[in-house]
Amino acid sequence: MTVYDDCHVGHARVLIVFDLIYRWFLNSGYDVQYVRNITDIDDKIINKSNDKGCKFNELTDKYIDSMHEDSKALNVIPPTFEPKATEAIPSMIKMISILVDKGFAYVGKNGDVFFEIAKFKDYGKLSKKNVDDLDAGSRVKIDDNKKSFGDFVLWKLSKENEPSWESPWGKGRPGWHIECSAMSSDILGESFDIHGGGQDLIFPHHENEIAQSESCHDYKMANYWIHNGFVNVDDEKMSKSLGNFFTLKNVLKKYSGEVIRFFVYKSHYRSPLNYSDQNLNDAKAAVEKIYIALRPYNCIQVDLDWSKASLSKIKDALDDDFNSPQAISIIFELINQLNKVTNNDLANEIYSVLKALGLMAIPQDEYFTKSSKIDHDHIEKLIQQRAQAKFQKDYQKADELRNEIDSLGVILEDTVNGTVWRIK
Incomplete structure (x- = not known):
């Protein structure tokens, strides 16, 4: 994370995808x-x-805290290290210093230190890009301070009033x-x-x-590379310039972290993820179906x-x-089984x-019941009155009470274990 602003939906996907991978390795x-x-x-x-008009670390501390708030809302496990x-x-x-001494890096005309990509024979092996094509295809004005268009900066001399x-x-x-x-080699070593x-x-x-890394350490940096796909908004790439940019905090005002996580899981992590109200509403309905199926059970x-x-x-x-997506599909097959027959063991497994x-x-x-707008005690009182009316066989009164409860945005369910309620 580059912490200069609140996390957006694309960051949410990264957080959730790698949390899934982390969780699955642990499991x-x-x-x-x-x-x-x-x-x-x-x-x-x-x-x-x-x-x-603030110090750079005051800004970053603010947005690191913001990222942690968002991570908690998404039920993301804290990483082992967060340098x-x-x-x-x-x-x-x-x-x-090692790269300069080994001849992979040089000091440019402006005093900045650059890595010379021509010196690393395997440059482009991850992205499958050809070094020669980078120069030939560039329309960007060549920086006279470095030897080649593709050379990148390792150390920048500071300007006035910069950290x-x-x-x-x-x-x-x-x-x-x-x-x-x-940061990665400090914690995980030269190869991980x-x-x-x-x-x-x-x-x-x-x-x-x-x-x-490989020029410095003479080791393969990483054995595997995992990259999650882009987030699109109504089938267009999310960007501030298109006006379809959503901060995670704004999305969380309408949808719970649970719904956002389920929405992310419904697409394979490498595939594009299409953000839309319809897709999030579908995710919300699916999450509700899970909770309804498990509600009769005191799951452990x-x-x-x-x-x-x-x-x-x-x-x-x-x-x-x-x-x-495949795992979620199989879980719903088990939920469909559970809806047909009472099975405590299966409920606990799911x-x-x-x-x-x-x-x-x-x-x-x-x-089902958390809402600042709903008076829980009042709902429970109406349910008791309705139960008393039914006991006295005053079914008209019972129906009136049910309608009153319905008007408050609450759904009643009469089960073998009594009446339960949930917010619409």
Whole structure:
């Protein structure tokens, strides 16, 4: 996360997708170290802090807190480590020094330090881009300070009134790409298992990370790369310029974090995700169906035997590149079974699978009755009056009370265990 503003729907997808992956590894018995880097110094942060007339770290602290609020609303587990770029400056300077000494980096005419992509023979292996095509296809004015169009900055000399740190090349600050390489190698080592992010990071960010990390350490940076797809809004790419940009806080005013998580799970993480009111309303209806199916049961979390026929298909789906849409489809097959016959064990299994995926975050009773606009005591009193009227066989009075309850936005359900209610 680059923390200069509130999270948007695209960030929500990243948070939820990698939370699913984190959860599934943990549920599969793996020992997981999950690092989520925070970029707390870059051009956007500096520009916005200047506009606001505040220190850059006051701005970033505010939006880090905002991100944590959003993560909690989405029931996202905190990562094992959440380093800030500004805490890893010494490691970045050390990496840049090694790259300069090994001939992969150079000081440009303006004093900035650049990585020379021509020196890294495997440049483009992640994005499948050809180095020669980068120069040939560029319409951008060539920067005379560096040797080639594709060379990227590792260290920027600071301008007046900009945050800066001492370095062998003068006071300045790191480039974006070196930040992530330093933070990840500090915590996970020179080579680790999985590196992830949104598809928009494949080039140039992740390509540049590979080039500088592998040139510095002489090790393969990551064994696997996982990238989630873009978020579209009504089939158009989300962007501020198109006016279809949604902050997560605004979306959470209308839909719960539970609904947003389910909405994200309904598409495979690598596929485009189409944000629309209709799709979120569908997700909301599906979540309600789950809660209604489990409501008659006082569900508890149980240890899951993934070898059982009812659960093995869910495991197979999630083991197959975290196929959440397939897993959700199988879960609904089990819910349909539960709707046909009372089965406490099956209810607990469904509940426990959903909990493992970060769903069922809202207590079952609270899901149906939580609302600041509903007077719970008044509803309970009307239900008691209706029960008394039915007992006295005053069915007209009972119907009138039911209609009154209905007018308050409440649905009654008469079950074998008594009358329960939920908000429309």
